[in-house]
Amino acid sequence: MMIPACRLADLPRGEAFRLDVDPPVSVFHTDDGEVFAIDDTCTHQDASLADGWLEGCEVECPLHASKFDLRTGSVDAPPAKLPVRTHEVLVEDGMIYVRVSTDAPNLPPCVAARLAGGPA
Amino acid sequence: MRTVAVVGASLAGLSAARSLRKQGYDGRLVVIGDEPHRPYDRPPLSKEFLAGDLGEADLVLETDGEDLRAEWLLGIRATGLDRTERAVRLADGREIRADGFVIATGAAARQLPGSDGLAGVHVLRTLDDARTLRDELARGGRLVVIGGGFIGAEVASTAHALGLDVTVVEAAPTPLAGPLGQAMGSIVSALHTDHGVRLLCGVGVKGLSGERKVDAVLLEDGRSIPADIVVVGVGARPCVEWLEGSGVALDDGVKCGADGRTSLAGVVAVGDCASWYDPRAGHHRRVEHWTGAQERPAAAVATLLAGGAVEPGVPRPPYFWSDQYGVKIQFAGHAAGADSVTVEEGAPDDRNVLAVYRRAGRPVAVLGMNQPRLFTRWRKQLAAATA
Numbered sequence: 001m002m003i004p005a006c007r008l009a010d011l012p013r014g015e016a017f018r019l020d021v022d023p024p025v026s027v028f029h030t031d032d033g034e035v036f037a038i039d040d041t042c043t044h045q046d047a048s049l050a051d052g053w054l055e056g057c058e059v060e061c062p063l064h065a066s067k068f069d070l071r072t073g074s075v076d077a078p079p080a081k082l083p084v085r086t087h088e089v090l091v092e093d094g095m096i097y098v099r100v101s102t103d104a105p106n107l108p109p110c111v112a113a114r115l116a117g118g119p120a
Numbered sequence: 121m122r123t124v125a126v127v128g129a130s131l132a133g134l135s136a137a138r139s140l141r142k143q144g145y146d147g148r149l150v151v152i153g154d155e156p157h158r159p160y161d162r163p164p165l166s167k168e169f170l171a172g173d174l175g176e177a178d179l180v181l182e183t184d185g186e187d188l189r190a191e192w193l194l195g196i197r198a199t200g201l202d203r204t205e206r207a208v209r210l211a212d213g214r215e216i217r218a219d220g221f222v223i224a225t226g227a228a229a230r231q232l233p234g235s236d237g238l239a240g241v242h243v244l245r246t247l248d249d250a251r252t253l254r255d256e257l258a259r260g261g262r263l264v265v266i267g268g269g270f271i272g273a274e275v276a277s278t279a280h281a282l283g284l285d286v287t288v289v290e291a292a293p294t295p296l297a298g299p300l301g302q303a304m305g306s307i308v309s310a311l312h313t314d315h316g317v318r319l320l321c322g323v324g325v326k327g328l329s330g331e332r333k334v335d336a337v338l339l340e341d342g343r344s345i346p347a348d349i350v351v352v353g354v355g356a357r358p359c360v361e362w363l364e365g366s367g368v369a370l371d372d373g374v375k376c377g378a379d380g381r382t383s384l385a386g387v388v389a390v391g392d393c394a395s396w397y398d399p400r401a402g403h404h405r406r407v408e409h410w411t412g413a414q415e416r417p418a419a420a421v422a423t424l425l426a427g428g429a430v431e432p433g434v435p436r437p438p439y440f441w442s443d444q445y446g447v448k449i450q451f452a453g454h455a456a457g458a459d460s461v462t463v464e465e466g467a468p469d470d471r472n473v474l475a476v477y478r479r480a481g482r483p484v485a486v487l488g489m490n491q492p493r494l495f496t497r498w499r500k501q502l503a504a505a506t507a
Contacts, residue, residue, distance in 0.1 A: 051493035053500060062492040063441055063448065065411050077138075077414055078131070079161055081183045109174075 002090060002097040008035070009094060016050035016059075019098060023105050025087055026050040027096055028070055030057060036070035037087035037098045043106040044080035082106035121219045121425065122147045125208050126190075127198045128224030129153025131161065132391025132413035134181055136222040137188050139421040149190040150216050152208065154225075156195035157247055158182060163410055165250040166274035167443055171282060172254065179247065198225065201366040203384055220424045222417070223363070223374055223382070223389040227356035227408060232266065234327055240334040241350045244271055253351065257282055261348030264288075264337045266325050268295030268309055270442045272353030277444040280317050287318040287345055289325060289337065301455040304475055304487050307468045311445045314471065320345075356408065358393040371395060373406045379432030380420025386427075388420040399434060400506055401454065409440040436503050437485075447471055448492060452499045453485030453506070465494055474498065482506075 006017045011029045019025045024040035026049050034057070040049050042061040049068065053060040058067045058076070066080035073083040083106060088099040124140060126133045129151050137151055153159075160179040168174040193210070200209040201223075207215040229243035242253045253275075257263070263279045265272045268290030280286050288295075296305035312319040324340040328350065337345045358373035368382050369375040374389035376382055378397045382389050391413040395406040415435065422430050439452040458477035465474040466489070474494045477485035483502050488495030 047492065051496055053496050062496045063450070065414050065439075077135070078181050079163070109178075 002099050005037070005096040005098050007094055008091055008096055011035075011096065014054060016052075016054065017096075018048060018050040021100060023107060023111065024048070025098055025100060027089065027098060028054060028059060030054065030070070032056075035089050035091060035096060037089045038068060038070055038073055039084040039087075039105050039107075041084075041105075041107055041111055042066065042068075042080055043075065043082040043084060043108060044078075045108050046111050049084070121145065123216075123218040124149055124220040124222065124424070125216050125218040126151045126222040126224060127208055128222075128226055128391065128393070129155070129157075129159050129192070129194060130224070130226055130391070130413070131159065131181060131410065132226070132417055133222070133224035134159040135414050136224055136390055136417035136421055137190055139418045140222075140425075141188055143418075143421055143425055145421075145425060148218075149188065150193065150218065151188075151190045152193045152196060152198055152210065152216065154195070154197040155246060155248070158192070158194070160247055162245075163441075165247065166244055166271055167278055169250055170244075170254050170257065170275065170278045172258070176247070198362050201363055201368065201387070203367045206386070219386060221387045222420065222424065223360075223368070223387065223393060224391045224413075224417075225359040225362070225393045227358045227392040229352070229356050230354045232325065232328070232352045232354070235334075235350075235352065237332075238328060238330055238334050239332055240330070240348060241328065241352065243352050244275060245356065253349075256349055257284060260284055262287075262346055263349045263351065264345050264347040265351045265353060266337065267353035267355070268292075268312075268319065268321070269353055269355065270296070270299075270440075272351065273309065273312070273444050274442060275351050275353060276312060276317050277315075280315055280445070284349075287320065287347075288312055289323065289339065289345070290319065290321045291324045293322040295319070295321065299455060300451065300487060301458065301461060301477065303461055304455075304473075307471070307473065308444075308449060308487075308489065311447060311471060315445050356392065358395075358406065360393055371404065375404060376420075377423075377432065378435075379423040379430065380416060381423050386424065388424045390417045390420045400437075407438045409438050411439045437499075437506055439499065448488070448490050450488040450492065450495045450499075451485065452495075453477065453483070453502050455485045458484050464498075466491060 017027045026040040047063045051062040060067045067076045073086040085101045090097040159181040197211040207217045229245040235241045265288045295309035326338045329336045373395040380388040392408045395404045398405045437453040442449040466472040474491040475487045486498040
């Protein structure tokens with residue numbers, strides 16, 4: 001399913017938009033003008049990558065130092081060890097749409113427990 | 121270069137080994153560690169691991185299937201560096217000859233004099249320390265933390281959440297005044313009293329009492345604080361004794377250039393044991409931050425592989441984080457030398473703050489409490505302003 005995220009004109013380069021699906025997804029507009037969507041939650045601990053440090057095609061988790069590649073979802077260094085999912089992005093009539101991946105997400109233990117209905 | 125020896129097998133050593141392979145080094149790689157464990161992550165030791173929320177498997181730093189084609193010599197201490205033979209001497213008498221050396225031997229927790237052999241007294245630095253302390257905290261009781269720095273504060277926070285009765289004793293009038301300055305140090309350390317943890321400041325510790333097991337902490341003002349468990353969090357000293365006489369210049373750790381090079385050719389140093397030249401400050405500085413141990417080895421390894429022929433880049437301002445009483449604390453830059461601190465967002469009373477430190481109007485540091493988004497923005501600005 002394609003989910004409308006926001007208008008491209010409302011997302012300046014260098015900024016991110018957090019889409020409140022479950023688990024949340026973030027849309028990044030890079031300084032080069034490309035648009036990518038990845039899972040918003042760092043795979044190490046509950047942190048929103050939309051709050052992170054975007055540089056080129058990489059975003060650094062706002063809490064610790066792991067960087068995720070927006071193109072592949074891969075992680076470069078600890079403390080995170082698992083990649084995030086990447087999602088298909090479509091821009092049509094100035095609107096950004098995201099097709100959320102059907103793969104299982106790599107969520108940090110506390111978030112995974114919460115989504116499973118267990119103790120947070 | 122045909123053999124590189126990395127001495128130290130924690131985050132800085134592992135990052136160096138990874139950087140070597142990433143930068144195309146294809147020769148023999150020997151990693152020497154004095155602890156028996158594979159590289160593991162330390163930040164959770166005072167938090168999730170101590171609380172029992174993470175296990176030992178969660179601390180492993182290597183990823184599944186990662187193969188650095190390294191020879192791991194674990195549980196063995198390096199005792200010397202022979203500059204003529206170009207070899208690391210090990211405690212069991214072996215010598216590892218190499219062309220290049222990465223020194224990553226870290227720092228060791230300072231002990232309280234006179235606490236030897238007294239049960240119930242702990243420091244927290246290694247996985248083994250954390251295991252012992254975790255088991256003891258699980259039995260409950262009265263905990264006294266000596267030292268209101270970040271490690272002490274995190275242990276106090278974790279123990280409080282576990283239901284222990286906690287007191288923190290700090291010799292300085294304001295905890296964290298060194299890293300954060302007076303005003304912000306006092307706001308962050310107020311988290312203790314917010315949660316009913318006693319904070320005693322401006323008083324030194326005279327000693328400990330107890331026969332075989334500690335039963336109280338004796339203060340210099342004559343008070344005696346009953347204790348079943350004592351954690352000593354009074355800082356760390358660089359592990360560089362083994363380098364004395366080697367020709368590697370030492371000065372509060374291994375004295376390094378802005379690219380990690382030491383006074384000996386073919387030897388670089390990284391992590392908590394290394395005092396790198398800081399071009400922003402104009403002097404050497406030993407920075408005991410996780411992020412430095414993770415980021416700087418790439419530069420040091422580039423120096424080593426290029427024989428010192430690379431221009432060092434300007435590293436990002438130092439950054440660290442802490443989690444206490446459910447509050448995320450983040451700090452970047454250097455508070456020392458700031459002539460003003462202003463709260464840009466949030467309210468100190470709510471312990472929810474974004475504060476910017478400035479010198480002559482220019483930002484030199486930023487502190488966040490539960491403000492990750494704004495903190496990232498300021499951290500970026502700080503890097504740009506001080507580049």
